[in-house]
Amino acid sequence: MASKEQPHESATPNPEEAPPVAEAEPKRPAARGGRRQRGDGKTIKPIRAGSGSGRKRTITAAKAGRMATSTIVMFVVVGIVALSIIGYAIYQSYDANRPFGQQREQQIEGVTNYRQENPKMLSRDHVEGNVDYAVTPPVGGNHNGAWQNCEGDVYGAQIPDEHGVHSLEHGAVWVTYNPDLPQQQVDELAKKVRGQDFMLMSPHPGLESPISVQAWGFQLKADAADDPRIDDFIVAFRKEASVEPGAGCSSGNTQTGDQPISGQPGGVPGMPQVPGGVPQVPGGVPQGPGGAGLPGGAVQ
Amino acid sequence: MTQTDDSDDPVADTAQAAPDTRRRAAIIALASVTALIVGAVGLGIGLWIATPDYPDNDSAEAGFARDMSTHHGQAVTMGMIEYRSDGEAGLRSIAYDIALTQQAQIGMMDQWLNQWNLPKTGTAPRMAWMSNGHHSMLLPDGRMPGMASGEELARLRNSSGRDADVLFCRLMIPHHLGGIHMAEAVLGRTDNDAVRKLAQSMKDGQQYEITALRTKLTSLGEKP
Numbered sequence: 124m125a126s127k128e129q130p131h132e133s134a135t136p137n138p139e140e141a142p143p144v145a146e147a148e149p150k151r152p153a154a155r156g157g158r159r160q161r162g163d164g165k166t167i168k169p170i171r172a173g174s175g176s177g178r179k180r181t182i183t184a185a186k187a188g189r190m191a192t193s194t195i196v197m198f199v200v201v202g203i204v205a206l207s208i209i210g211y212a213i214y215q216s217y218d219a220n221r222p223f224g225q226q227r228e229q230q231i232e233g234v235t236n237y238r239q240e241n242p243k244m245l246s247r248d249h250v251e252g253n254v255d256y257a258v259t260p261p262v263g264g265n266h267n268g269a270w271q272n273c274e275g276d277v278y279g280a281q282i283p284d285e286h287g288v289h290s291l292e293h294g295a296v297w298v299t300y301n302p303d304l305p306q307q308q309v310d311e312l313a314k315k316v317r318g319q320d321f322m323l324m325s326p327h328p329g330l331e332s333p334i335s336v337q338a339w340g341f342q343l344k345a346d347a348a349d350d351p352r353i354d355d356f357i358v359a360f361r362k363e364a365s366v367e368p369g370a371g372c373s374s375g376n377t378q379t380g381d382q383p384i385s386g387q388p389g390g391v392p393g394m395p396q397v398p399g400g401v402p403q404v405p406g407g408v409p410q411g412p413g414g415a416g417l418p419g420g421a422v423q
Numbered sequence: 424m425t426q427t428d429d430s431d432d433p434v435a436d437t438a439q440a441a442p443d444t445r446r447r448a449a450i451i452a453l454a455s456v457t458a459l460i461v462g463a464v465g466l467g468i469g470l471w472i473a474t475p476d477y478p479d480n481d482s483a484e485a486g487f488a489r490d491m492s493t494h495h496g497q498a499v500t501m502g503m504i505e506y507r508s509d510g511e512a513g514l515r516s517i518a519y520d521i522a523l524t525q526q527a528q529i530g531m532m533d534q535w536l537n538q539w540n541l542p543k544t545g546t547a548p549r550m551a552w553m554s555n556g557h558h559s560m561l562l563p564d565g566r567m568p569g570m571a572s573g574e575e576l577a578r579l580r581n582s583s584g585r586d587a588d589v590l591f592c593r594l595m596i597p598h599h600l601g602g603i604h605m606a607e608a609v610l611g612r613t614d615n616d617a618v619r620k621l622a623q624s625m626k627d628g629q630q631y632e633i634t635a636l637r638t639k640l641t642s643l644g645e646k647p
Binding site for chain 2: 294320358361373
């Protein structure tokens with residue numbers, strides 16, 4: 124109802140009161156002879172036209188009193204919608220410029236954002252041997268030169284943290300569980316991981332909660348495999364959390380245990396070190412950074 | 424004429440004081456709301472123009488970008504294994520080419536998802552965007568067509584010389600065929616220029632590489 128009334132009422136003043144000015148207009152071009160002048164004439168039209176006829180004006184004003192309430196209500200509603208659109212656009216722009224981890228997509232209840240809380244612990248040096256991590260399981264920090272293979276690998280035993288952290292750097296989500304977790308739940312977790320690149324899973328001794336999921340700088344502790352936040356975490360952080368975008372998950376370490384392999388040539392028995400040599404270790408243990416043993420060119 | 428009318432105004436205003444105040448308020452409200460609406464519409468048009476045709480999360484384009492990235496990832500792995508093998512030089516050169524090309528293309532598809540503001544990974548089953556409601560095209564163990572099994576990859580890693588060369592060709596040819604099939608699928612489902620351009624180049628490039636790999640097999644004394 125109100126919406127039908129509105130265009131009529133608001134349009135009323137101009138058509139009814141325009142004629143006096145419209146009559147005057149032919150004189151203006153004659154006198155001033157320019158289109159620009161006509162344009163000027165039109166801009167003052169509504170102001171002067173308001174007094175075109177006292178009688179008409181009384182009727183219009185009375186109607187205006189009635190229309191004001193419904194019109195204002197309607198326009199307030201439309202105005203709120205308009206404000207919402209503007210506000211949403213501003214929010215989107217603002218949200219997209221916030222640091223990763225503080226954007227809307229990453230707001231999952233219970234996730235600890237170490238990039239915000241403790242960015243200093245997220246150093247990225249390649250180091251040999253064991254690293255003492257501040258968080259268990261670690262969510263970042265110095266790590267071994269070899270990453271743990273993370274092409275949906277489900278490891279049945281503990282993996283060295285130093286390799287797992289390197290996988291996080293590459294954008295992997297690392298699902299860990301307390302060795303006590305019932306097998307049925309382990310299987311349920313494995314379904315989320317197996318065959319999915321940028322995912323890996325392993326038991327982690329010393330875990331305080333039954334399940335803990337990690338990305339570089341982010342961690343979610345969960346009690347059960349069917350916690351929907353685990354899936355949300357995977358969507359929000361898998362590949363997205365990479366601090367080395369473009370880095371892969373293949374040809375990583377596949378050995379389990381708590382001791383990282385050595386990245387130094389000759390450091391690990393069985394590692395291929397012969398230039399142009401062929402990896403002979405089952406599962407393809409990679410060479411360390413620098414690619415000792417890789418041919419220098421495409422063709423040898 | 425209008426001047427005369429203006430001089431009458433104060434009289435009329437006095438008589439209609441209350442309604443005029445309300446009217447003025449209504450006009451101010453109307454003007455500001457109109458300005459808001461014009462602003463919002465302008466903003467909307469601007470955003471609409473600035474973000475044209477971005478595929479959504481369930482689109483074929485997004486599915487293609489994600490699944491082809493995974494598919495490419497394995498080609499990179501196989502290419503790198505063959506590249507550092509002690510096999511035939513020409514074939515290792517092809518392997519090097521495949522690995523670098525496909526890794527770069529992974530980066531391009533990654534950037535699409537960034538630009539489209541979509542997650543890099545999906546929750547839908549692999550290649551669901553291609554299935555048209557039919558049964559999944561995936562292999563029984565969940566692999567996409569053309570993907571080598573873990574056992575096959577392990578064999579490639581543990582091969583050398585001619586064996587590695589032959590196995591690399593035997594694994595990469597079906598891998599490329601699977602890739603071409605996926606590229607064709609997205610070409611039949613998108614008018615996004617960037618996606619079409621890259622998918623077409625994948626289809627063409629991989630077809631030529633299949634020919635090159637078959638030629639190598641022949642020169643190795645194998646049936647292509």
